[in-house]
Amino acid sequence: MAMGLVVGAALGVAGALTQSLFGNPLAEPSVIGITSGASVGAAISIAIGASALGMLTTPAFAFAFGLATAILVWMLAQRIPAQRAVSLLLVGIAVNALAGAATAFIFMVAPTTARDAVVFWQLGSIAGSTWTSVGITAAFVLVGLIAAAPLIRPLDVLALGDRAAAHVGLRVPLVRIVTITVVALLTAAAVAFAGIIGFVGLIVPHAIRLIVGPSHRHVVPLSMLAGAALVTLADLGARTLVPLTDLPIGMLTSTLGAPLFLILLYRTFASNRGAMS
Secondary structure, three states: OOOHHHHHHHHHHHHHHHHHHOOOOOHHHHOOOOHHHHHHHHHHHHHOOHHOOOOOOHHHHHHHHHHHHHHHHHHHHHOOOOHHHHHHHHHHHHHHHHHHHHHHHHHHHOOHHHHHHHHHHHOOOOOOOOOHHHHHHHHHHHHHHHHHHHHHHHHHOOOOOOOHHHHHHHHHHHHHHHHHHHHHHHHHHHHHHHOOHHHHHHHHHHHHHHHHHHOHHHHHHHHHHHHHHHHHHHHHHHHOOOOOOOOOHHHHHHHHHHHHHHHHHHHHHHHHHHHOO
16 A cells, blocks of 8 residues: 555656646656656566566666666757657657567567566556565655655746746746656656556546646645555555456556546547637
8 A cells, every 4th residue: 555655646746747848638757758668677677587686676677777768868859959848759759669669579588487577567566565665666756756846836837838938037948857857756766666557647637637727736736646546546456356366556547547538538628619619
């Protein structure tokens, strides 16, 4: 339960910040390559047998590769003469594709037992959590949450657009750099031990915005609480839905998240259509 609360809070806040960074309620942390990079790191660790060195080895690989991928995406995006959010999105798509190909290659050349471990990690699970892993994850997540607090007001200003935000004195490039750093830290810390848990960073802040409005003073803390609750409840379902079986938590969040996302998407466009008419 403790790991579920920590991971869910991190993914909820990371999703809220990512959607603000791109100015798009359909964005999530994976678009800048953090989760795909973490998958490559975890796959390498499992395939070469590094996980035998200790329980922290695979999470360390996943965390390092996730952060490194986010840095790579940011550096490559600086070279594209386009709006910064657009360049980040385009580079993120390309890097995600490369990381996916790398993970597939590692999966093909890995031993059979390692393949099963790679697949299970990618499905996401917090079943193997210990107080050590909870403590390490919570430490990184706490740093990310503290760093996210000063971004609340600047992100409200950034929602006006880069040009308008710059006119009122906001240092837009600095805000973007700090935001993507916080998103990378929160997401990498969350997936390092838990694996890939989909849809939390997408659905939670999107739903919160529909309920309370776009103000980050409400969106960020409520996304933290709702994300923590969602992952904890999903883990409860993973442990109890099938007797004597611990289902992958990522499978449950995706199964529940996909139809819920379609409903929210329909309601959003329906309300917009009604406002225009």
